[in-house]
Structure formats: C-alpha cells, structure tokens
Amino acid sequence: MKWNEIHGETQSYQPTNNAKLxxxxxxxxxINSSEKTEWIKKYTITQEGDRVFINVYGADSPEDWGKVEVTTFVxxxxxxxxxxxxxxxxxxxxLAANMNKGLCVVAAFLKFKDGDRPNFLCREFYYKLDE
Incomplete structure (x- = not known):
C-alpha cells in the first residue's frame, strides 16, 4: 500500500537540524475517554526548563504512579x-504516545515482574482537560 493511499496527499514531515519541538x-x-479503564485514568505533562515530565494516575493501586521524565519526539x-x-x-x-486529531493515543506496554500473567498491551485514548 502506498503512502497517499493511507494518509492522502499530506507530505511527510522532516524536521530540520535547528527545529524546536x-x-x-x-x-x-x-483524561481517559473510557471511564471503565483498568489502567490509566489521567495524566499530567509539565515542562521544567528543557525537561518534560509526566505524572500518571491509575485506576487501581497505586493510584499515583509518580513523576518521571519523558522523551519527546516528532x-x-x-x-x-x-x-x-x-x-x-x-x-x-x-508508555508510548502520539497525538492524533486532538486526542492523545497512549499505548501502555505492561511487563509483569512475577511472571504469573502474560505481558499486556493496552491502547487508550485521552482528551485534554480545559484549564
């Protein structure tokens, strides 16, 4: 399948060396668009200087996953x-996420440490809270 059959006539973006994201x-x-999620209810992304952080709030224990640094991409x-x-x-x-038409699509690759459950992929859609 060709690019334009999937994406239309949109040109592919290539950042320049001095481009700022x-x-x-x-x-x-x-906020998660599914109120019945079993994983991530919501998350907040903040910027502190050149660093970007996420704080995730789960649907189950632990509710507050804490704040970690994210790596950004285009x-x-x-x-x-x-x-x-x-x-x-x-x-x-x-967590791997991308923007799509104003929503954020988050794919959570969950690796269970005890080995009692198979590793799991959960993909959910989030909308931005008006602030």
Whole structure:
C-alpha cells in the first residue's frame, strides 16, 4: 500500500537540524475517554526548563504512579509524541504516545515482574482537560 493511499496527499514531515519541538500540544492534564479503564485514568505533562515530565494516575493501586521524565519526539506528520518508563511494584509500564486529531493515543506496554500473567498491551485514548 502506498503512502497517499493511507494518509492522502499530506507530505511527510522532516524536521530540520535547528527545529524546536512545540510541546504545547502535549502539556496539561489528559483524561481517559473510557471511564471503565483498568489502567490509566489521567495524566499530567509539565515542562521544567528543557525537561518534560509526566505524572500518571491509575485506576487501581497505586493510584499515583509518580513523576518521571519523558522523551519527546516528532512524527512524520509533524505531530508531537513521547514515551516514558515506570517501575512500579509488580509491573513495569512503558508508555508510548502520539497525538492524533486532538486526542492523545497512549499505548501502555505492561511487563509483569512475577511472571504469573502474560505481558499486556493496552491502547487508550485521552482528551485534554480545559484549564
């Protein structure tokens, strides 16, 4: 399948060496679009100087996952993306997220430490809370 069959006639974005990533699209508080989530209810992304942090709030224990630094990216359409790694009791979540039409799509790759459960991928959609 060709690029334009999937994405239309949109040109692929390639950042220049001196391009600065606009983080305004990801900063703020994001709410899960599914009230029945078993994983992440909401998260907040903040910027402190050149560093960006996420604080995740889970649907179950622990409710507050804490604050960790994220790595930001720009995708081939010029949209902001990020990833973050947590190390919680019993599970190591790796979050990979990208923006799509005003929503943030978060894929949580959950590696269970005890081996009693298979590792799990959870993909959910978040909308930005008006602040």
């Amino acid at each position: 606009d983080l305004s699209a990801i900063l703020g508080t994001w 995708d081939n359409l010029g949209q902001t993306a990020f990833h973050a790694q947590y190390n919680l009791d019993g599970v190591e979540p790796l």
